[in-house]
Amino acid sequence: MVKPSTIYFEGGLLGMSDGTLESTSALDSAALDLLFRDARTVAEFTDQPVTDEQLRDIYELTKMGPTAMNIQPLRITWVRSPEARGRLAAHMAEGNKAKTEAAPLTAVLSFDRSWHRHFATVFPPAPAQGAVFAANAELSAMMGNNNAHLQAGYFLLAVRAVGLSAGPMGGFDAAGLDADLHAGLDRQSFLVVNIGVPAATEPRHPRLPRLDYATAVTEL
Numbered sequence: 248m249v250k251p252s253t254i255y256f257e258g259g260l261l262g263m264s265d266g267t268l269e270s271t272s273a274l275d276s277a278a279l280d281l282l283f284r285d286a287r288t289v290a291e292f293t294d295q296p297v298t299d300e301q302l303r304d305i306y307e308l309t310k311m312g313p314t315a316m317n318i319q320p321l322r323i324t325w326v327r328s329p330e331a332r333g334r335l336a337a338h339m340a341e342g343n344k345a346k347t348e349a350a351p352l353t354a355v356l357s358f359d360r361s362w363h364r365h366f367a368t369v370f371p372p373a374p375a376q377g378a379v380f381a382a383n384a385e386l387s388a389m390m391g392n393n394n395a396h397l398q399a400g401y402f403l404l405a406v407r408a409v410g411l412s413a414g415p416m417g418g419f420d421a422a423g424l425d426a427d428l429h430a431g432l433d434r435q436s437f438l439v440v441n442i443g444v445p446a447a448t449e450p451r452h453p454r455l456p457r458l459d460y461a462t463a464v465t466e467l
Contacts (some may be wrong), residue, residue, distance in 0.1 A: 353439060
């Protein structure tokens, strides 16, 4: 267990803090570990199934993240059956096929290119504004893509919050996947995420280094 006066980074304790994180966070140390510090990308899972309740809880948490004008363009396709998993694997890069076929559950994250159809529901202060986006395909696609990627971050945290681990992947044929699994749906896929209980109790390798504050942050 990491002491409250230390910050855990990939590869070990790379630096000491003055305890600011624990003193300023609204979460306790265990929650910070679960969501951020101890959480790892996972490639191999047990065969323990992901429950329907967990799926709903993941979405209920994900949807609470903010998006521009509350548009919520993210769409989730749960891939669970052997038949659907085989179809999905056919569109994955070679290095991602086996782990996708072996995971107990996979989520395909996409954005709804016609998200503006729901504008009156999600943004009742100005319901007619949806027509502006419907008439501007380039702006609509940019808004959908950017905000769905934002929601994907909430999605990964939601997976961790229900006690599961995630293995997000970008190596796949998005156009082929959408033509197959999303036929008839106006969706554009951008991320595939394997989900479940990790097969190993310890990570396969040390966490890779993270950039320090001074490198990544600019203050004006």
